[in-house]
Amino acid sequence: MTDYDALLLLSFGGPEGPDDVMPFLENVTRGRNVPRERLEQVAEHYYLFGGVSPINEQCRRLKAAIEADLAAHSIDLPVYWGNRNWTPYLADTVRQMAADGVRRAAAFVTSAYSGYSSELQYLEDIARAREEVPGAPQIDKLPAYCRRPGFIDPFVDGLRDALARLPQDARVLFTAHSVPLAQPGRADYVAELEDVAATVAERAAPGRPWDLVYQSRSGPPAQPWLEPDICDHMEKLAAEGVGAVAVVPIGFVSDHMEVKYDLDVEAADKAAALGVRFERVATPCPDPRFAALARELVTEPAGGAAAGAGR
Numbered sequence: 496m497t498d499y500d501a502l503l504l505l506s507f508g509g510p511e512g513p514d515d516v517m518p519f520l521e522n523v524t525r526g527r528n529v530p531r532e533r534l535e536q537v538a539e540h541y542y543l544f545g546g547v548s549p550i551n552e553q554c555r556r557l558k559a560a561i562e563a564d565l566a567a568h569s570i571d572l573p574v575y576w577g578n579r580n581w582t583p584y585l586a587d588t589v590r591q592m593a594a595d596g597v598r599r600a601a602a603f604v605t606s607a608y609s610g611y612s613s614e615l616q617y618l619e620d621i622a623r624a625r626e627e628v629p630g631a632p633q634i635d636k637l638p639a640y641c642r643r644p645g646f647i648d649p650f651v652d653g654l655r656d657a658l659a660r661l662p663q664d665a666r667v668l669f670t671a672h673s674v675p676l677a678q679p680g681r682a683d684y685v686a687e688l689e690d691v692a693a694t695v696a697e698r699a700a701p702g703r704p705w706d707l708v709y710q711s712r713s714g715p716p717a718q719p720w721l722e723p724d725i726c727d728h729m730e731k732l733a734a735e736g737v738g739a740v741a742v743v744p745i746g747f748v749s750d751h752m753e754v755k756y757d758l759d760v761e762a763a764d765k766a767a768a769l770g771v772r773f774e775r776v777a778t779p780c781p782d783p784r785f786a787a788l789a790r791e792l793v794t795e796p797a798g799g800a801a802a803g804a805g806r
């Protein structure tokens with residue numbers, strides 16, 4: 496049972512073709528102090544994939560999987576999809592929800608953690624979109640879900656499988672998006688990442704050494720961000736004689752560009768150059784347990800209460 500009359504899948508958005516790439520990057524970085532040089536580099540990552548971000552297809556599949564899971568549990572709840580940085584833009588989705596008579600929606604965000612980029616910025620998106628739309632529904636963001644089994648269990652299974660393919664001395668590297676040290680909510684974000692890493696390590700590889708590393712940093716070089724960077728860390732491990740790594744992208748719910756490029760291309764190439772075997776564990780999003788998580792959160796009595804937006 497649920498008090499809500501709609502579920503909103505809220506995501507980051509991504510380009511759908513080469514002409515979308517620069518306008519998308521300008522949307523993402525407006526007012527955010529990211530050097531032009533960095534934007535041009537990141538644009539190349541998207542061009543390598545035809546200018547198409549994997550995140551949109553992931554969202555379409557996730558929406559379909561959530562709809563199928565709700566139907567299988569006889570829960571009659573329409574699912575909408577809106578993004579921060581690209582079509583379908585959140586404000587347009589909220590306008591459609593209002594036109595359809597939605598009064599109270601729960602938002603499931605494609606980020607599992609607390610902190611500014613992962614949670615607070617999505618609350619700002621919701622507030623801004625509601626301001627733009629007369630008669631907008633109430634929208635409660637569902638709580639951060641990084642400690643829930645629907646998010647953790649697929650990583651545990653994936654890490655066990657990866658380690659089975661690697662030599663006994665393989666090191667486990669848990670990786671997440673870096674953020675500036677000065678970012679609001681950074682301490683909560685790091686505490687959750689450490690907790691998730693420790694939980695997954697304990698269950699999939701008890702006693703084996705592991706490290707938490709960061710990736711995809713941007714911003715001016717003089718600004719301190721969370722470290723160590725995954726590539727720098729692999730260099731250090733290689734020098735210490737580590738010959739294999741199992742890389743667990745705990746910072747991501749699905750195969751975003753940071754996974755498909757920054758890990759599968761950049762970090763994998765780095766590992767190859769160092770002579771280190773590299774196995775990247777899958778993200779949870781294609782797993783049915785992850786789609787079920789949206790239903791679990793929206794049907795829990797406390798579901799929307801933990802982090803309300805726009806009451």
Ligand SMILES: CC1=C(CCC(=O)O)c2cc3nc(cc4[nH]c(cc5[nH]c(cc1n2)c(C)c5CCC(=O)O)c(CCC(=O)O)c4C)C(CCC(=O)O)=C3C
Nearest residue numbers: 507509523527537548549550606612613672674713751752
């Ligand atoms: C913590 C975090 C997450 C995880 C939480 C979540 O999932 O929301 C995340 C997700 C994502 N970040 C994404 C893309 C980008 N992020 C950028 C820039 C930035 N990210 C930051 C942090 C995070 N980002 C930060 C502190 C910046 C600096 C500028 C700013 O303070 O905003 C830039 C600009 C270029 C660059 O600097 O790299 C791009 C293109 C995509 C889409 C990828 C795709 O297309 O598949 C996704 C899912």
Ligand SMILES: [Fe+2]
Nearest residue numbers: 523612672711
């Ligand atoms: Fe980002």
